[in-house]
Amino acid sequence: xxxxxxxxxxNPVHTxxxxxxxxxxxLLHVRSVRMMxxxxxxxxxxxxxSAQQRLDMLxxxxxxxxxxxxxxxxxxxxxxSYSIDTLELVRQQIGAVQPLFFCIGMxxxxxxxxxxxxxxxxGHCHIVVSSRPETERPKTGAVAEWIDAHRCxxxxxxxxxxxxKVHFCEMTMLDLSSTEIRRKLARGENIQFMTxxxxxxxxxxxxxxx
Numbered sequence: 001x002x003x004x005x006x007x008x009x010x011n012p013v014h015t016x017x018x019x020x021x022x023x024x025x026x027l028l029h030v031r032s033v034r035m036m037x038x039x040x041x042x043x044x045x046x047x048x049x050s051a052q053q054r055l056d057m058l059x060x061x062x063x064x065x066x067x068x069x070x071x072x073x074x075x076x077x078x079x080x081s082y083s084i085d086t087l088e089l090v091r092q093q094i095g096a097v098q099p100l101f102f103c104i105g106m107x108x109x110x111x112x113x114x115x116x117x118x119x120x121x122x123g124h125c126h127i128v129v130s131s132r133p134e135t136e137r138p139k140t141g142a143v144a145e146w147i148d149a150h151r152c153x154x155x156x157x158x159x160x161x162x163x164x165k166v167h168f169c170e171m172t173m174l175d176l177s178s179t180e181i182r183r184k185l186a187r188g189e190n191i192q193f194m195t196x197x198x199x200x201x202x203x204x205x206x207x208x209x210x
Contacts, residue, residue, distance in 0.1 A: 001031040002099035003129070005090065007074070007083070009178065010037045010054050012203060013061045014195040016096065016176035018068070020130060023171050024103050025067035028128065033103070034071040034090075035062065038081035048182065049208050051075045060198035082116040089122040093199060099162050100125040106132040113143050122150055122165070126158045130171040137168070185209035 006021050007044070015122040017035070025033045033085045037054045055072055072120065073089060087102060094100065102125040104112075109129050113119050121127060129137075138144040152158060152165035181191050186209060191200060 001083070002028060002101060003090075004028055004030045004033045004103055005036055005071075006033050006039075006087070006103045007038055007081075007086070010035070010058050011049055011178050012054065012181060012195055012208070013058045014176045014178060014181055014197055015193070016174040016198075018061060018065070018196070020103075020171045021068050021176055024063065024101075024130070024169075026129065027169060028101055028155070030067075030101065031071045032067055034069050036071045036074050036086065038074045039077050043044075043145040048145045053202075053206060053208065057199045057202050060202055061196045063198065084115070084120055084124075087121060091124045097162050099159055101128045101132065102126070103128045105130055106135040106137060107146075110135060110138055110143070113141075113146075119146070122163060122196040125163050126152075126165045126167060128167050128169060130169055131173060132156060182209045 004024055005016075006024065009108065010017065013035075021035060023031045024030075035058055037051065037058060039051045052075075055070060055075060056071045064069060074086055083102070087100070090100060102121065104127060104131055109127075112121075115121070136148065147166050150164065150166045152167055155167065158165050158167055176194055181194055184191050184194075185203065191203075
């Protein structure tokens, strides 16, 4: 069966992340969705919570989710987390023939031409793009041409090949963000139901984001 990767800072992980990851697992019929916190995101500042704390929160959040797995591959790095490097490592782990889905949001797709060696990504995986509020698919320019050259709407085709396609899907987008959770915590406000209780308890015990 195929494997899916779902990356992010998860600072902290929230219910929106878990909803999308679960829907992706069901849609793509994968063995697992590997949720991969990044240690040094190249396009943003250092996270407030440490790598270990973010991994601990993620593990707590998915403790009862059989299809979701926390993967610390990127946290083992001492340098910025570039997706192409991660994909190369995962491809080495799983071999050349197993389908690999790299799951990103429409907002990330719109800026994918700023990523390191972005044109090489499809040599290692299929890219699965989920909808994002108020973000449209690029219609002109290099990214739009790249999408048109590789787009595939038939999931069965993706599941029969290891890499090379871009697929769009509609996901349940909850109006949640890690940024808003951190803001609420800084103001001393309640974040119940924005993230699993186990994550709320961890944040309180470690006095994160105060």
